[in-house]
Amino acid sequence: MKDTDTAPAGARTPRLAGRGALIGALVLFAIFAVLPFAAHAAGDPFFIVTATRIIVFAIAALSLDLILGYGAIVSFGHAAFMGIGAYSVAILATHGIGDVLVQALVAVLASALFALVTGAISLRTKGVYFIMITLAFGQMAYFFMVSLSAYGGDDGLTLYDRSTLFGAPLLDGDIGLYYAALAVLVGAFFLLRAVVASRFGRVLRGTRDNRVRMQAIGFSPYPYQLTAYVLAGAIAGLAGVLLANQTEFVSPAYMTWQRSGELIVMVVLGGMGTLTGAIAGAVGFLMLEEILSSLWVHWHIVFGALLVLIVLYTRGGLAGLAGRVFGGRRR
Amino acid sequence: MTNLLLLQVLNGVQFGILLFLVAAGLTLIFGIMDLINLAHGVLYMVGAYLTATFTALTGDFFLGLALALPAALVFGIVLERLVFRQLYDRDHLEQVLATFGLILVLNEGVLMIWGAAPISVPIPEILSGSIPLVGPLRYPVFRIVIIAAGLLTALGLWFLVSRTRVGMLLRAGASNAPMVSALGVDVKRLFMLVFGLGAMLAGFAGAMVAPILSVEPGMGNNVLILTFVVIVIGGIGSIRGAFVAALLVGLVDTVGRTFGPILLQKVLDPSAASQTGRTLAPMLIYIMMAIVLFARPSGLFPKKGGA
Numbered sequence: 001m002k003d004t005d006t007a008p009a010g011a012r013t014p015r016l017a018g019r020g021a022l023i024g025a026l027v028l029f030a031i032f033a034v035l036p037f038a039a040h041a042a043g044d045p046f047f048i049v050t051a052t053r054i055i056v057f058a059i060a061a062l063s064l065d066l067i068l069g070y071g072a073i074v075s076f077g078h079a080a081f082m083g084i085g086a087y088s089v090a091i092l093a094t095h096g097i098g099d100v101l102v103q104a105l106v107a108v109l110a111s112a113l114f115a116l117v118t119g120a121i122s123l124r125t126k127g128v129y130f131i132m133i134t135l136a137f138g139q140m141a142y143f144f145m146v147s148l149s150a151y152g153g154d155d156g157l158t159l160y161d162r163s164t165l166f167g168a169p170l171l172d173g174d175i176g177l178y179y180a181a182l183a184v185l186v187g188a189f190f191l192l193r194a195v196v197a198s199r200f201g202r203v204l205r206g207t208r209d210n211r212v213r214m215q216a217i218g219f220s221p222y223p224y225q226l227t228a229y230v231l232a233g234a235i236a237g238l239a240g241v242l243l244a245n246q247t248e249f250v251s252p253a254y255m256t257w258q259r260s261g262e263l264i265v266m267v268v269l270g271g272m273g274t275l276t277g278a279i280a281g282a283v284g285f286l287m288l289e290e291i292l293s294s295l296w297v298h299w300h301i302v303f304g305a306l307l308v309l310i311v312l313y314t315r316g317g318l319a320g321l322a323g324r325v326f327g328g329r330r331r
Numbered sequence: 332m333t334n335l336l337l338l339q340v341l342n343g344v345q346f347g348i349l350l351f352l353v354a355a356g357l358t359l360i361f362g363i364m365d366l367i368n369l370a371h372g373v374l375y376m377v378g379a380y381l382t383a384t385f386t387a388l389t390g391d392f393f394l395g396l397a398l399a400l401p402a403a404l405v406f407g408i409v410l411e412r413l414v415f416r417q418l419y420d421r422d423h424l425e426q427v428l429a430t431f432g433l434i435l436v437l438n439e440g441v442l443m444i445w446g447a448a449p450i451s452v453p454i455p456e457i458l459s460g461s462i463p464l465v466g467p468l469r470y471p472v473f474r475i476v477i478i479a480a481g482l483l484t485a486l487g488l489w490f491l492v493s494r495t496r497v498g499m500l501l502r503a504g505a506s507n508a509p510m511v512s513a514l515g516v517d518v519k520r521l522f523m524l525v526f527g528l529g530a531m532l533a534g535f536a537g538a539m540v541a542p543i544l545s546v547e548p549g550m551g552n553n554v555l556i557l558t559f560v561v562i563v564i565g566g567i568g569s570i571r572g573a574f575v576a577a578l579l580v581g582l583v584d585t586v587g588r589t590f591g592p593i594l595l596q597k598v599l600d601p602s603a604a605s606q607t608g609r610t611l612a613p614m615l616i617y618i619m620m621a622i623v624l625f626a627r628p629s630g631l632f633p634k635k636g637g638a
Contacts, residue, residue, distance in 0.1 A: 074424050121621050125628045128367050128423050128567065132559040133624065139556045140617035147610045257556065261369075261431045268428055298443050304435025311429040312417050 021276040025189055028279055032182050036175055048174050049246070050290060055181040056242045058282035059188050061266040062275060063235035066192055068264065069273030070201065071228050072208040074131050077118070077138025078263045081111040081233040083255030085240020087145060090157040090250040100163035100171065104241050111237025112230050114141065119229035123222060138260055145252040156251025163245055171245055181242045185279070188235050192275055195231070204228055205273075265307065334468050339589045340582065345474050347581020348481030352536035353554055354561040354573040355488060356529025362505045362568025362634065364419050364522050369430040370410075371533055372555025373437040378403045378534025379541045379550065380441060383450045386541075392455040396538050400531055403538075407530020411523050419522065434552075442548045449545035477539050484535065485574055492570060501525065505568055505634070557584075560616055564623050566630030575631060580616050587615040 032055065039047040060082050067073040088107035097103065118137040122130055146154050162171045171177045195201050206214045207221040214221060244250050253259075262285065270281020292299035357371045381402050386395030414433060418426050454473050461469040492498040500521055503511045512518040537551075544550070561580050565572025592608025599607060623631065 068424075074427065076427070118621075121625055125624060128361065129563060129624075129629070131367060131423060131427060132563050133620070136556060136560050136563070136617055136620055140614050143613035143617075144610065147613055149606070149609070258552075261427075264424075265428060265431070268424065298439050300435045300439035301443070304432040304437075304439070307432030308414060308429050308436070311421075311425050311432070312414070 021274045022193075025276040025279065028276070028283070029182070029186055029189075032185075036178060045174075048178050050286070052174065052178045052181050052242075052246050054283055054286045055178070055185050056239050056246060057263070057266065057286060058279040059181070059185050059239040059242070060236045061263055061270070061278040061282045062185070062188050062192060063232040063239070064263050065267045065272060065275055065278035066195070066235075067225075067228050067232045068267050069271075069275075069278070070196055070208060071204050071225055073123075073225060073229065074264070075134045075229070075232075076131050076257060076260050076264065077134035077136075077141075078232070078236055079257070079259035080138040080141040080255045081115060081236035082240035082243060082259070083141060083145065083250075083252070084111040084114055085237030086244035086250045086254055087151070087157075087240075088237070089163060089241050089244040090159055091151055093159055093161070093163070094151070094157065098161060098164045099167075100165050100241070100245075103163055104238060107237045107241045108234045111240070112234040115230045115233025116226070119226050119233070123225050123229065135257055135260070138255060138257055142252050142255040142257075145255060152251070154252060156249055156253070159244060159248040159250065162248065163241075177242070177245055181246075184238060184242065188238070189275060189279070192235075196275070200224065200227070269310065334466070335589065336586070337464065337468065338470070339586045341470055341474070341478070343582035343585035344578060345478050345481075345581070346585055347578035348478055348485075349536045349540060350554070350557055350561050350581055351574050351577035352481055352484060352539075353533045354558045354565070354577050355485075355570055356532040357558055358562045358565070358568055358570060358573045359501070359525055360529050361562070363501060363508065363525050364415075365508075366415060366419055367423050367426050367430070368415070369427060369555065370433040370437065371529070371558065372551030372553075373434055374403065374407060374530045374533040374551070375537040375554050376441060376546075376548070376551035377406060377437070378537030379544075379546045380445055380450070380537075381406075381534065382538035382541045383452045383546045384445075386452050392452065392542065395452075399538050400535060403534025404527045404531040406534075408523055408527045410530070411526040415526060416519075416522070438548055438551075445548070447548060449547040451545055452541040454542040473542060477543075480535075480539060484532070488532075488570060497524070557616070560620050562630075564620055564630055566632040566634060568634040569630070569632040572630055572632030579619070583619055584612075584616050588612040591615070 032051070035051055036045075036048055039045055039051070060078065063081075064075065064078045067075055085107035088110050089103045092098075092103050092106060118134070122133040122137065125133060145151070151157055162169065162177065164170070171180055196205070203214065203219055203221075203224045206219070207224065211221055240254070243254065266281035266285045267278045268281070270279070270284065271277025288303070289299075292302055296302065353371065353375050356374075357368060360366055360368055360371070378399060381399035382392075382395050384395075385398040385402075386392050389395055389398070410433075414429065418429055421429075458473045458476050459471075461471045462475070463469050490498075492501055500511065500516055504516075504518065504521055504525075508518055511521075536554075557580060561576045562573055564579065565574070565576030591612040592605045595604035595608045598604075627633070
């Protein structure tokens with residue numbers, strides 16, 4: 001019987017070292033910062049919409065990396081938190097509350113609460129049970145929104161106005177929303193970096209690498225893992241707030257398990273446990289999706305086949321490959 | 332009221348039996364090969380499509396079924412050789428990723444071959460119609476056939492696992508595969524057999540629902556999640572657990588959807604009751620799963636000595 005808790009894929013694959021990851025992230029942020037100007041100059045101002053979407057998913061992937069990469073907690077229901085964040089915006093907006101601060105606060109509290117309740121139950125189990133249970137809880141949230149006909153049910157809910165800040169329509173323009181999303185991404189990155197480097201983060205990583213040893217030296221992994229789970233859920237909820245504003249539409253489809261699977265793919269292919277990798281993974285995933293879907297209707301076949309081949313023939317995913325090529329040292 | 336309850340209980344049992352057919356293969360594959368297979372729901376879908384196609388070609392459901400089952404078996408074995416065989420010694424995350432990719436490929440492949448429009452399969456002439464139960468109550472023959480076929484399969488599976496030599500190897504493989512291999516058993520062939528059997532069982536479930544549900548792309552996705560709920564409640568690797576949990580999930584889901592709103596009417600006004608009932612009913616099985624896991628983190632029938 002393999003134990004996912006003691007042998008995560010990330011633990012044995014070499015990964016890019018901490019300083020390299022920080023530089024990589026700063027380069028990515030710099031590119032993001034000048035992107036609107038470049039898109040404008042290149043005569044493709046609509047690229048900013050795609051870029052906003054990429055940033056939103058990068059935030060969600062970043063939060064998943066905290067639990068997946070640093071905690072070896074394979075959560076297959078992460079999209080539910082994004083959905084809860086998005087629905088917080090839409091539901092508050094239908095009741096006339098359009099202030100982004102109130103919406104974000106409610107979104108963070110709601111997704112954190114959902115993470116606390118479901119995490120408290122799921123984290124009692126390990127390995128493959130945990131994967132299936134988070135999957136099932138994600139589906140539960142999905143079916144709840146599907147059958148909640150008061151707020152659109154299956155059809156979703158249209159957002160007639162983007163959120164405001166103290167009454168000012170700061171997010172109405174695509175550029176304003178883009179930079180707001182970028183600010184959240186940068187903030188989340190440095191927050192999670194600090195969390196990972198803290199004593200709390202060390203306990204989390206220690207549990208990932210060897211749960212039994214951590215218990216032997218007197219740590220109980222459960223509260224640490226649960227805290228990480230709740231934090232990750234809250235940040236994903238924040239990403240949902242941005243997603244709702246970007247699409248100006250909210251639907252249960254945001255919470256499907258396929259979406260959760262896509263988030264895992266982003267984190268793993270980008271490189272688990274580096275934070276930067278999650279951002280790079282989101283960029284790569286969504287760009288590939290954008291390109292493939294414009295080439296062929298049945299692009300899912302190519303995408304799925306690529307995924308299978310990558311797992312089968314490059315041990316540790318693209319990140320493992322990059323780690324071997326660049327000779328990164330093991331943390 | 333009692334009649335309605337009886338009908339819904341029968342529907343619940345029928346649904347549970349179908350879930351069991353899919354779950355049995357999945358729990359065997361997990362228990363013996365330690366493989367988490369997200370693509371198992373796709374095998375159910377492929378079974379339904381194969382049955383629809385062969386039925387349309389031959390003009391006879393039974394002939395279609397007889398052709399679809401070996402085809403599903405072969406399909407499962409081909410997948411095992413191409414993909415799954417290389418995943419047995421990987422960790423669960425890699426298995427999740429690869430089988431997730433496989434779902435994308437197979438769902439889209441089905442969409443390409445058969446199109447997005449649902450296909451309907453006519454209920455065979457002999458099994459159409461309904462039989463009287465009690466009083467004025469009648470029940471469709473085909474659904475009774477599904478229940479009977481499922482129970483027979485469960486019985487056959489029990490016999491195979493607990494009374495035959497192959498079953499002995501399966502049980503031994505589930506508790507310690509390396510040891511079985513060391514004793515000179517061809518574990519690779521055993522794994523292939525288990526995978527083929529699982530694929531055929533899932534395909535059989537898909538075949539049996541083809542005449543009563545529409546056959547459409549993505550039909551395996553929801554079944555997959557329900558199957559996960561079933562094997563998590565039952566205890567991963569336990570066929571007996573899968574049987575009990577499948578019936579439990581089938582009954583709670585079916586009966587809950589009908590009687591949830593009715594029961595709520597006693598405490599709420601009718602419109603609020605139907606609204607709340609419709610919102611809560613789909614969540615019932617997940618709540619049940621949460622309760623079971625809270626009390627018993629390894630399910631109702633945990634594997635001895637294992638996870």
